[in-house]
Amino acid sequence: MAFNFFLSLTLVISLSTEVLPEVLESHEYLKREHSLIRPYLGTGTSVPYWDFLGNTMVTSNFVRLTADVQSQKGAVWNKVPCNVRYWEVQLQFKVHGSGKDLFGDGFAFWYVKDPMRLGDVFGSMDYFNGLVVIADTYSNHNAAHKHGHPYVSAMVNNGTLHYDHDRDGTHTQLGGCVSKFRNINFDTYLSIRYIRDTLEVRTSIDGGQTYTGCFTVVGVALPTGYYFGVSAVTGDLSDNHDVIAIKTYDLVPLEGAEVLEDRSHLVPSALNFEAPRDHVDDPKPSMLTGWKKIALLVIGIAGISGAVIIGGLMYAKQKENQRKRFY
Structure with a gap:
């Protein structure tokens, strides 16, 4: 009996030791003013602490940034600047649509100085100040950039x-990984964790309760006082981009003295970027429809046939003229 108790106690201790480094690295406190959790609606059509932009539509179960419709942009932005030094955002999302082989374009998580700006970078502005984590679903660049899609990266x-959309942002990205999160029936999550100048991005797309590491980058300096947001865009290709929940946590490290400093005026920076990838121009799509191609093919065949017939008649006439000279 005593041996069984000791064995059980040893097993509990070993399991606890296994999860300690991940779970007890820091205390985590949910920040409600930076979180978007169902039910969304407050008084009237407003949602506490959040603004909406573009084609965004709020329902009882999700916030749809774009529908499965061409040429849409939408975003949701936190109204309250984040003044905690270390944080983690867990984004529950769903990307789905009718496209089987071609779809796009994707969505992005933002921590930036200037919120509420529509633009060309997955629905928000270019030349921003801060951090973006991009979930790119547009798959036309696979061969050119040596990675599959959907692809998660950070800048x-x-x-x-x-x-640079033509290079999928590979010349300025901090890191990236392929993540097949599109058209999955169960919940999908993206975790962005920033602590002690280290950015860690993880995904959960297998229906389990655990995250899988995507990439970790050290030497990332981010100021306080910036704003969280999520945006999405569709172009010639489209998808539904849905935000189901945004949970933001204040991370307080358990060990080590933290140097208190004013980071509100810090310039965003990163020590390292991934090496640029070779760029290969994508083939330009044909402007001809299927019927136009068929019509051109028929015209071409008719032209060749006509040329053969005319050539045959001319040859026969020439032979006839030559025959008459001998009489």
Whole structure:
């Protein structure tokens, strides 16, 4: 009996030791003023602490940034600046649509100085100040950029860098990973964790309760007082981009003395970027429809047939003229 108790106690201790590094790295406190949780609606059509932009539509179960319709932009932005130094945002989302082989364009999580700006970078502005984590679903660049889609990546900007869509942002990204989150029937999550100048991005797309590491980058300096947001965009290709919940946590490290400093005026920066990838121009799509192609094919065949017939008649006439000379 005593041996069984000791064995059980040893098993509990070993399991506890296994999860301690991840779970007890810091205290986590939910920040309700930075969180978006059902039920969304407050008084009237407003949602406490949040603003909406573009084609965004609020329902009882999700906030739809874009529908499965071409040429839409939408965003949801937190009204309250984040003044905690270390934080984690857990984004519950769903990307789905009717496209089987071609779909897009994707969504992005933002921590930036200037919120509520529609733009060309997944629905928000280029040359921003802060951090963006991009979930890119547009799959036309696979061969050119040597990675599959959907693809999750991050970029830190001090207002001087341009996000290059033609290169999928690979010349300025901090890191990235392939994550097949589209058209999944169960809940999908994205975790963005920032603590002690380290950015960690994780995903949960297998229906379990655990996160899988996507990438971790050290040497990332982010100021306080910026705003959280999520935006999405569709172009010639489209998808439904739905936000189900945004939960933001204040992270308080358990160990080590923290140097108190004013980070409100810090310039966003990162020590390292991934090496640029070779760029190969995508083939330009044909402007001809299927019927036009068929019509051109028929015309081409008729032209060749006509040329053969005319050539045959001319050859026969020439042979006839030559025959008459001998009589």
